Amino acid sequence: MADHELDELVQLMRGHRHVGPGGDIVRAHESMRHVTILLDGVAAVQRRLEDGRRRIYSFQYPGDFCDLSHYVLPKRDDAVGVQAITDFSIAIIDYTSIDGLLARGPTFGLALWRATMLDASISRHRLLNASSSALEGVAHILCEQLALREKIGITTPILPLTQIDIADAAGLSVVHVNRVIQTLRGLDILSQENHRVEVVDRKQLAEVAGFDGLYLDMPQLLSNWVVQIDGSPR
Amino acid sequence: MADHELDELVQLMRGHRHVGPGGDIVRAHESMRHVTILLDGVAAVQRRLEDGRRRIYSFQYPGDFCDLSHYVLPKRDDAVGVQAITDFSIAIIDYTSIDGLLARGPTFGLALWRATMLDASISRHRLLNASSSALEGVAHILCEQLALREKIGITTPILPLTQIDIADAAGLSVVHVNRVIQTLRGLDILSQENHRVEVVDRKQLAEVAGFDGLYLDMPQLLSNWVVQIDGSPR
DNA sequence: CGTGCTGTTGAGGACGATCAATGACGGTGG
């Protein structure tokens, strides 16, 4: 997508809003008339089960669309919601604006299609990952998050995720995630500091995880641009 | 997508081809200049790991596109391939033809985007499913396959999958899948006949699986039409 | 009539869940 097309998209954004940690951005079972774009912060795409457990499908960073699926498949109700992990802010684009851009030519549609394909690809990758050990699984999630954050210019080795978040993303119990983290600390991959997930040896982490990173190699990413719009420090 | 648009698509198809069980339709690491459409038979979207194991991401039926992801993300190499489960035949559409249709207006692009979104949605569902028990997992896969087959007019209660296929799809060992199948037979959900997966009590199967089926409720499915084109019995 | 693939069965062991209790930290109100 060329620069002037990004500009057009940006000009359609309206209604900035702030949300605190734990707040819902996209509630399940809610019908929408606009898509939401994450401007700053971290969010979890998740699903709540009847018994109160939750499953995190992916994490989102600035530049990600939160609820494109509702635009494409409005009837479908996955019971999938998006929840704030940290403080953050969002912008909104009306469906009618999207309609207009799509009608203009195939470029914009291709870009959105591509974004969805990437999501699907990452989901598939998660499936692969799911069948391996807990150590590998957790390490893989950490690698993936580091890589995703780096792509949008966030370079701290400290991840803003609680062990609960990691457990729900990895499909493990919190207790076991804790033990895995202890192990990673023992291997000098995570810092010794308690109450914090800080990666100190990324190379070894990638080795433990069997992390490839190729699947994140996104040609023509849709991200990278919101940073310029928002300009807020992170 | 309206009927006349489907017709256009059909007219762009060329190069029918037959493949035997076990054959590759889409090999990993291969660059393409066309997309492939499954006309008849069953295929597995899978990935081979270094150690020889394989992981099945999904099964495909007539009307499914085998390799849309290569069109959208040509650079990306997931090492994902498509393999024949049964005998089957395919057709081919050149990238240039797709380009042409996309340029014509947003309808076609939306349909393809939607198909991808559905894939992503099914992948996510699989992730949910993965964290539950083996019994639930296998039952869920069986339900899903029955539902998918029904959508395109296949109503036999006999699934053409080996226990190995099911194991690779569920992320379980073959041995354990066998035991789960024994259990399902004991519950009179599967037929007693060995060497065959035949569902006799679908309702109870759905109950065991916690199967919802809503996530397969595809508005404006891209399938259903190849059946009319090909006309071959199944 | 061997050879190979799928399915079946048994025994032992590793991994991760669950239950339960405690510690560390931050915020709130008396």
Add this chain to the structure above:
DNA sequence: CCACCGTCATTGATCGTCCTCAACAGCACG
């Protein structure tokens, strides 16, 4: 300033699920 509470992190013990290894039976194929 301190007691109280909620959330997150940590640790121990026990138990169930599922994997691995190993052997064998049925069936198709040449």
